[in-house]
Amino acid sequence: MNPAVPTWAGVAASAALIALTIAVAWHGRLRLGRDITVAAVRAALQLAAVGALLLLVFRHTGLTGAIGWLGIMVLIAGQVAARRTPALPKALPTATAAITIGTAATMGTLLALGVIATQARVVIPVGGMVVSGAMQATALALTRLHDEVRTARPAIEARLSLGLAATDAFAPHQRTIVRTALIPALDSTKTVGVISLPGAMTGLILAGVDPFTAIRYQIVVMYMLLAAAALAALIAVRLSERALFDDAHRLRPLAAQSAGS
Structure with a gap:
């Protein structure tokens, strides 16, 4: 023991x-x-x-079961990320797709490069951290996007009236939204090991692993969380942008949102 x-x-x-x-x-x-x-x-x-x-x-079950477990995590994470912005068009499929792509790209890279083992006991906890990071970034992106559309609608519509395409009219807000969504991941990466010892590193040290071995694992964890957050936030904003504008490049009205949302 x-x-x-x-x-x-x-x-x-x-x-x-x-x-x-x-x-x-x-x-x-x-x-x-x-x-x-x-x-x-x-x-x-x-x-x-x-x-x-x-x-x-x-x-x-092995790797197949681990992938299925991560799939369930992604579905639940999509619901959580979309819960605060029901007024956004297609919020649930957008959040789920963003988390899925962010998780799949990050985990696929780690597995393809042999950075982590293909064992279920490795894929599930590491994948869980990736899903969680992607979920947080997606939720922040969608929340910020919702607020931005409500407050900056006159500016967006003014650009549209000048003949700009929907993508160009929304571009300044898109950059602000993605930057905001990445603040927690960036701050965590900048201060890792200075303010606190992160969970993965702490768990390995408590399990008796050499600190330098734990550090190598934590570096990988910080890099994968940052990548998953960036991918998920960017994809969430891009997909939401498509849902916000119709084929004539008009900004759709947001659905009424209940006070308890």
Whole structure:
């Protein structure tokens, strides 16, 4: 047994942190005690279920099962990324396509170049990080695009009235949107190892791996997250741009959005 990995008794003891969180919420009269308890129990049950499923995938399905697992991740990630911008035309297929392409291109490059092994126990966790990074960038891009279209509609329509094509009229906003979506990935890449030790590196060190070996893996992780975010954000904006304009290069009106969205 690896002494760096908590035992089940240690996991149970860590529930004291949840009790502390509930106590803080109660003292502050936040009325979050029930929500915190449900979240903690749900997280434990979900992770236990995922652990059991991963054990089956690792033992019986191999790379095919890993690809199927990533496919399910992508579908869920697409729904999450599109959830905040239901007013955008074709938000769900756009988000799903952007995350799919960003993930497939990044993972395909890593596998084709032999950077990571083709084993399911490697492809699934690495692919999960890629999907998560692509999802965050896509969500930021779509949210920023939605706000940009609402606030900058007069400027876009003014360019269209001057005879510019839809692509040219929207180009300045497209660049702003993609830059904004890439800020978290860029900041994380710039400050990695300075502010905190990232998850992959920390996990490897806790597992007893030599720090320099862990660093090599973390460098690959940062590069792949940046690539996945850039691809997903750019594709999300490009696909959304096509959906925003009709064949006559007119900017479509956004659908009404509920206050709770």
